[in-house]
Amino acid sequence: MQSVKVAPxxxxxxxxxxxxxxxxxxxxxxxxxxGSQSSNLILLRALFEMGIPVSGKNLFxxxxxxxxxxxxxxxxxxxxxxxxxxxxxxxxxNGQTGTEDVESLHPGRAVIYDEPLRLQDLRNDLHFYPVPFxxxxxxVCPQHKLRKLVRNVIYDGxxxxxxxxxxxxxxxAIYKQFGKKPKAAVLNWNAAIxxxxxxxxxxxxxxxxxxxxxxxxxxxxxxxxxxxxxxxxVFGGVSVITWYPITPSSSLAxxxxxxxxxxxxxxxxxxxxxxxxxxxxxLASIGMAxxxxxxxxRAMTTTAGPGISLMSEFVGLAHFAEIPVVLIxxxxxxxxxxxxxxxxxxxxxxAATLSHGDTTHPMLxxxxxxxxxxxxxxxxxxxxxxxxxxxxxLDLDLGMNYWTADKFEYPDWNMDRGKVLSEQDIxxxxxDWGRYRDVDGDGIAYRTxxxxxxxxxxxxxxxxxxxxxxxxxEREEDWIRNMDRIKKKMIGARRWLPEPVIDDNAAARxxxxxxxxxxxxxxxxxxxxxxxxxxxxxxxxxxxxPFSHNTEEFIARHKRVYVVEQxxxxxxxxxxxxxxxxxxxxLRSVRYYGGMPLDARSVTDAIVxxxxx
Amino acid sequence: xxxxxxxxxxxxxAPAENRIGLGPEPYxxxxxxxxxxxxxxxxxxxxxxxxxxxxxxxxxxxxxxxIGCSSKSPAYFLSMSHGFNSVHxxxxxxxxxxxxxxxxxxxxGVSGDGDTASIGLGQFVHMMRRNVPVVYVIEDNGCYGxxxxxxxxxxxxxxxxxxxIANELPPIDTCGLAVQLGAxxxxxxxxxxxxxxxAILKAALSHRGTAVLDxxxxxxTFNDHPGSTKSYKYVRANNVPLQSIGxxxxxxxxxxxxxxxxGTVREVEMHDGSLVRLEKLEEEYDPTDRxxxxxxxxxxxEKGQILTGLLYVDTDAPSFTEMLNLDDTPIAQIGQDRLRPxxxxxxxxxxxxx
Numbered sequence: 022m023q024s025v026k027v028a029p030x031x032x033x034x035x036x037x038x039x040x041x042x043x044x045x046x047x048x049x050x051x052x053x054x055x056g057s058q059s060s061n062l063i064l065l066r067a068l069f070e071m072g073i074p075v076s077g078k079n080l081f082x083x084x085x086x087x088x089x090x091x092x093x094x095x096x097x098x099x100x101x102x103x104x105x106x107x108x109x110x111x112x113x114x115n116g117q118t119g120t121e122d123v124e125s126l127h128p129g130r131a132v133i134y135d136e137p138l139r140l141q142d143l144r145n146d147l148h149f150y151p152v153p154f155x156x157x158x159x160x161v162c163p164q165h166k167l168r169k170l171v172r173n174v175i176y177d178g179x180x181x182x183x184x185x186x187x188x189x190x191x192x193x194a195i196y197k198q199f200g201k202k203p204k205a206a207v208l209n210w211n212a213a214i215x216x217x218x219x220x221x222x223x224x225x226x227x228x229x230x231x232x233x234x235x236x237x238x239x240x241x242x243x244x245x246x247x248x249x250x251x252x253x254x255v256f257g258g259v260s261v262i263t264w265y266p267i268t269p270s271s272s273l274a275x276x277x278x279x280x281x282x283x284x285x286x287x288x289x290x291x292x293x294x295x296x297x298x299x300x301x302x303x304l305a306s307i308g309m310a311x312x313x314x315x316x317x318x319r320a321m322t323t324t325a326g327p328g329i330s331l332m333s334e335f336v337g338l339a340h341f342a343e344i345p346v347v348l349i350x351x352x353x354x355x356x357x358x359x360x361x362x363x364x365x366x367x368x369x370x371x372a373a374t375l376s377h378g379d380t381t382h383p384m385l386x387x388x389x390x391x392x393x394x395x396x397x398x399x400x401x402x403x404x405x406x407x408x409x410x411x412x413x414x415l416d417l418d419l420g421m422n423y424w425t426a427d428k429f430e431y432p433d434w435n436m437d438r439g440k441v442l443s444e445q446d447i448x449x450x451x452x453d454w455g456r457y458r459d460v461d462g463d464g465i466a467y468r469t470x471x472x473x474x475x476x477x478x479x480x481x482x483x484x485x486x487x488x489x490x491x492x493x494x495e496r497e498e499d500w501i502r503n504m505d506r507i508k509k510k511m512i513g514a515r516r517w518l519p520e521p522v523i524d525d526n527a528a529a530r531x532x533x534x535x536x537x538x539x540x541x542x543x544x545x546x547x548x549x550x551x552x553x554x555x556x557x558x559x560x561x562x563x564x565x566x567p568f569s570h571n572t573e574e575f576i577a578r579h580k581r582v583y584v585v586e587q588x589x590x591x592x593x594x595x596x597x598x599x600x601x602x603x604x605x606x607x608l609r610s611v612r613y614y615g616g617m618p619l620d621a622r623s624v625t626d627a628i629v630x631x632x633x634x
Numbered sequence: 635x636x637x638x639x640x641x642x643x644x645x646x647x648a649p650a651e652n653r654i655g656l657g658p659e660p661y662x663x664x665x666x667x668x669x670x671x672x673x674x675x676x677x678x679x680x681x682x683x684x685x686x687x688x689x690x691x692x693x694x695x696x697x698x699x700x701i702g703c704s705s706k707s708p709a710y711f712l713s714m715s716h717g718f719n720s721v722h723x724x725x726x727x728x729x730x731x732x733x734x735x736x737x738x739x740x741x742x743g744v745s746g747d748g749d750t751a752s753i754g755l756g757q758f759v760h761m762m763r764r765n766v767p768v769v770y771v772i773e774d775n776g777c778y779g780x781x782x783x784x785x786x787x788x789x790x791x792x793x794x795x796x797x798x799i800a801n802e803l804p805p806i807d808t809c810g811l812a813v814q815l816g817a818x819x820x821x822x823x824x825x826x827x828x829x830x831x832x833a834i835l836k837a838a839l840s841h842r843g844t845a846v847l848d849x850x851x852x853x854x855t856f857n858d859h860p861g862s863t864k865s866y867k868y869v870r871a872n873n874v875p876l877q878s879i880g881x882x883x884x885x886x887x888x889x890x891x892x893x894x895x896x897g898t899v900r901e902v903e904m905h906d907g908s909l910v911r912l913e914k915l916e917e918e919y920d921p922t923d924r925x926x927x928x929x930x931x932x933x934x935x936e937k938g939q940i941l942t943g944l945l946y947v948d949t950d951a952p953s954f955t956e957m958l959n960l961d962d963t964p965i966a967q968i969g970q971d972r973l974r975p976x977x978x979x980x981x982x983x984x985x986x987x988x
Contacts, residue, residue: 242987256980258973260965261734280983284975292961294968296734301760305727308720308757312731315718316696316739317966319973320731334721428984431977436970470966471696471716472736476660478693481709483719493709 041229043073043098045109047180050122052115054086056170059198059209061092064177065423066194066243067186068096074237076102076541077423078618083268083362089118098235101548102425103541106620110184110230112176113140114154123147131228133179148228150220152179157219161211174209178216183224185232188217242390242426246419249390250349251277252429253397254321255284258436259347261320262297263309268361269417270323270351274299277323303328307335307348314339314346315482317441317470319401321347326355326368329375336410337376338484341507343457343466345404345439348372349397349413351420354616363616364417366537366587372412373566373596379504383514384412384566388540390426392564393419396519398432403517405439407465407510416587418538418618440467444475452477455490457503464510511567518565521572529559531632532579534572534608536563536593538618539585545621546585546628553625554634566596573601582607583631585624589614653689653885660714661686668703668710673825673851673866674773678710680828681742681771684835685712688883690740696732697742700725700754703780703853704746704773712742723754726761729768730954736964737955740839741767747774751787751806758808762817765843767953769835772808772846773825775853776864783856790938794861810931812846813924813946819845820927820946824869825852830942833879833910837944840884840904843953850940869940876919876930876943880911902947912944921947 047064051057058079065077073096082088095105107127113119113134120143123132128146141149158172174195181191191213199206251273254262259281264274278297285294296313300306306322313320324332329350339346352368354360374380383403385396396413404411440461447454447469454477457466466489469478480491487503488494531550535543540562550556561575561582576582576597584594591610598605611627613619628634651657661682666675685692692714699705701722708717720728729741750758750772761768776789783795787806794800812820819841823831831849838845850869852858858865863872877900884907897917902910912921920926927946934941961968 240988242984244987252980252983256974258970260968260973261731263731284979285973287961287972290962292959294961294965294972296958296960296965298730298734300727301756304724305730305757305760308724308727309731309734311720312698312718312728313735313966314731315728316732316735318731318735320735335724338721428988429980431980432974436974469716470736471732472694472739472964472966473716474691474693476693476714479714479716481717481719483717484721485719 039229040231041109042231042233043096043235045096045230046105046107047094047096047110047112048108049092049112049176050115050118051090051092051173052086052117053082053084053088053090055173057090057092057114057173060173060177061094062423063174063191063194063198064180064186065094066197067190068094068232069238069243069425070190070193071187071232072235072238073098073232074100074102074425076425078104078418079422080617081362089115096232098237100237101541101545101621103545104618104620106622110228112180113138114173114176129228131183131230133176133183150179150183150224152176152216152220157215158212161215162208167208171208171212174212175216178213179220179224181213182217182220183226184230187234238425240428242428243423244390244426245272245421245423246387246390246393246415247273247351247421248276249393249426249429250387250397250413250415250420252280253394255280256394256432257319257398257401259319259321259401260295261310261313261318262295262323263300263306263313263320264323265300265303265306265328267325267328269353269421270325270349273349273351273420274323303331304335307332307346310346311335311339311344314404315344315471319405320345321349321401323349323351325351325353327358329368329371333376336382337378337380339410340376340380340382341484342482343408343468343507344482345408346410347400347404347413348410349415352414352416360616362417364538364587364618365614365616366416366539367592367614368414369588369592370595372414381511381567382410382412383407383511383518384414385519386414386536386564386566387419388537388562388564390424391429394429399519402437403514406437406517407514408439408468409510409514414537416538422618440465442467442469442473442478444473444478447473447475447478456480457487457491457506458489459506463513464506464508465513515565515567515569518567518569520569521564521575522562523571523575524560525575525578526557526559528557529579530556531628532559532561532575532582533585534561534563534576534582534593534597535585539587542619542621542624543585546624549621549625550628554629556632556634563593568597568600572597573604576601576604576607580607581609583609583611583628585611587613587619652686654691656686656692658682658686660692661712663708663710663713666707666710668706669855671854672703673775673849673853674704674707675710676825676828677771677773677831677849677851678707680831680835681711684832684839688836688839689885690839694738695740695742697744698725698729698732699744700746700749702746702749702778704744705749707773708744723749723752724757725749726754726757726766726768726770730761730764730766733767733955734958735966737960738964741769743768743770745770745772747772747776747786747788747808748778751808755806759811759815762812762815762844762846764954765818765951767843767955769838769841769845770847772848773851774808774848774864775851775857776862777853777857779853779856783853790863793863796856796859798861807931807935808846808848809945810928810935813927813931817846817946818843818948818951821846821944822848822850822940822942824850824873824940824942826866826870827873827942830875830879833881834944836881836883837879837904837908837910840906840908841947841949842905842956843951863938872938872940874934874939874941876916876941876945877912877914879944880913882909882911884908902949905949910944921945
């Protein structure tokens with residue numbers, strides 16, 4: 022992990038005379054279903070191609086069309102691509118929210134808006150740029166029906182003029198976006214030109230925000246976490262995916278299906294080495310995945326909070342009957358239906374201990390697309406190694422938004438199919454094996470797969486009490502021995518999980534712990550703490566649960582450790598306290614649970630208050 | 635479909651070994667822990683006989699169940715087969731996953747009326763809709779035995795508990811539902827009718843796709859009293875068999891025996907080449923006609939009849955695993971070389987995303 026310590030931060034709008042180059046946010050307010058997603062992605066890609074580190078986050082409602090939606094782009098020459106809380110450049114296309122959007126701006130910011138909204142009357146401390154979108158779209162788009170969609174690309178052209186987006190990159194991004202529809206590409210390109218030319222002629226730039234080419238994206242890709250995790254699963258050898266549609270995880274299963282169709286159909290026979298099943302509900306999707314895992318497939322299901330709740334009983338069965346299965350949980354805001362299109366880290370506790378009785382399930386927690394890919398593949402090795410359900414914990418911010426990432430590295434490790442006995446193995450054991458015997462002392466027993474032709478291969482799988490040879494048993498010794506062995510196995514599971522990434526610092530006044538998408542804001546917040554307050558910090562990013570002993574030692578080394586997370590109850594901290602009770606008093610808590618992607622300023626403010634800086 | 639009646643060659647006595655050289659032992663299981671006289675035990679016995687006589691390799695069978703008395707029974711047969719006693723009402727999902735992972739497995743699912751028609755109704759319905767290759771046996775006694783005799787959703791309107799409380803809700807007819815949903819093999823039998831149940835089970839084992847067998851199987855402890863419509867006595871008195879069923883497995887030589895008046899015998903050739911021979915007891919009944927089947931099932935329900943026999947069959951529909959066009963090698967047995975796409979595949983995607 023690199024920790025950048027060069028960025029000057031603070032309210033950049035004592036900016037008057039000076040220019041702000043490649044370090045600001047663009048916030049586009051539109052109406053859901055108006056085609057704005059295309060124009061936003063085009064803008065994002067153009068900035069990416071200009072070599073500017075950039076991220077795009079879709080802040081959308083649970084709605085198909087008509088409700089307000091925002092898209093926020095963060096350009097940062099310092100490489101901070103977490104959400105920026107302050108909006109610098111507002112594109113106001115939506116009358117429903119125009120007034121509120123403008124009123125929330127800090128002074129000195131720029132507002133590009135649809136002329137009839139008359140937003141310039143609201144404030145006198147902003148840079149206003151009225152644009153007659155309807156007048157501009159008419160000549161370039163004769164078809165009335167399409168105008169609603171095409172007019173949004175006009176703001177891309179206007180922004181190109183005002184901010185300095187290179188038109189050639191905009192053109193390439195438009196043609197990439199509409200790659201398969203040449204007519205649409207031409208139409209949109211003409212609209213972008215119309216916006217650009219009109220702005221060049223009619224707008225006088227007075228704001229300080231400017232973009233210019235740099236070389237920050239060499240060898241990088243732009244990708245959503247869901248697509249990255251899907252690719253990971255595919256290159257991890259997933260063979261059965263069973264799922265039920267639910268935001269924000271649906272696009273993961275769909276992306277996986279597309280990649281599987283492309284790469285896992287035998288070119289000679291036309292036959293598939295995979296099955297992707299859209300189940301009737303999450304009760305069935307987890308059941309199918311468990312059946313497939315039991316019978317030897319690399320099986321997974323993808324879901325979100327409500328699905329996790331429904332899967333509870335089955336996951337307990339798989340834990341206790343010891344069946345490998347991967348669950349990718351793209352977290353959204355609960356409880357209940359909650360905020361289905363808003364991000365959260367609210368399922369740490371429920372996933373870790375899902376189901377009744379004593380149950381624990383290892384979690385892998387990626388923070389970047391690269392890790393989505395890597396963990397999406399590795400989760401199968403862990404699941405088959407420990408013969409248990411394994412969770413991969415994404416969230417909506419990571420899964421559904423576009424991130425810049427390094428190109429994914431082709432897996433350089435062999436798949437771990439775990440302890441599976443073949444016909445020959447059983448023959449050499451002369452049939453003397455037991456499904457739940459701890460032969461190796463690691464708590465992991467050997468299994469056979471259905472279809473093994475050895476006459477002594479079969480065993481009986483059940484969720485009820487069983488002895489070491491898989492016979493039904495209600496004897497207390499059998500029960501306790503089994504539960505203790507499973508516990509041993511789960512503690513040992515740590516060795517298969519990704520280690521924390523630790524950035525230690527001898528001069529640190531405080532330490533931070535975070536996981537998943539809290540990473541970008543924490544990285545930036547550490548910089549803010551240093552530059553603005555002179556506070557040195559250490560940082561441990563956990564990537565797996567149960568936690569590594571390295572995390573324990575990190576906590577022990579630091580007196581005040583702020584656990585930053587995106588839920589109300591401090592779930593990550595609760596897991597840390599549970600596992601490390603002796604040092605639990607070192608742990609403090611920074612929590613955000615408003616549903617937006619976490620931003621650095623909120624983290625910094627909370628720590629500043631707590632530290633009385 | 636053949637037109638001449640056929641009969642399988644008579645065997646003088648039960649052989650000590652079947653056609654794959656196994657004796658009956660591997661087909662047996664543990665001693666039952668169900669009540670003495672429980673219908674489910676008779677069904678287990680039929681399963682043992684049929685799998686033995688059909689010469690099915692038990693290592694290639696998976697036996698799965700949900701929760702309930704019926705779902706305990708897979709421990710009592712096929713000791714050489716992998717078994718899975720899963721969660722209540724959700725065995726169809728587990729069975730679906732298992733056959734996706736290994737399409738060569740023969741899946742035998744055992745469920746009960748509570749497991750199927752109440753908590754598991756959703757999964758039951760979607761399994762049939764997909765035509766998942768599973769022989770799905772419902773051991774139907776109209777009550778919850780393990781929790782001491784509450785009504786299940788297949789209990790008939792007006793039938794009573796042992797203590798005399800009458801059921802106020804109409805039953806779900808699992809067979810009617812199955813036919814309506816396009817299940818491709820639907821039969822009803824009675825645990826006390828050895829000959830019919832054997833023939834139907836064997837036919838089901840030769841079917842591709844979901845074979846639903848609703849077997850009325852009296853609960854001797856809670857539901858075998860005068861107020862019950864699932865008692866031995868009631869079923870014997872009201873059983874209306876549609877056909878007398880014979881079964882000729884594909885590996886037996888088929889030869890014609892005797893003459894039957896035209897229209898009295900119907901033969902159905904199963905996917906594996908076995909023949910199901912139906913000596914019609916109701917002349918006009920055609921088990922390939924869905925609409926008529928539904929009609930007849932409704933009529934039986936109105937008359938309080940327990941209609942048994944092969945209610946519906948469609949031997950042409952592709953099974954779920956066929957529809958998915960799966961590789962010839964079972965997915966579970968495919969190695970890393972074919973599961974992990976080559977590096978150039980990843981390079982290709984990375985270039986697209988750059």
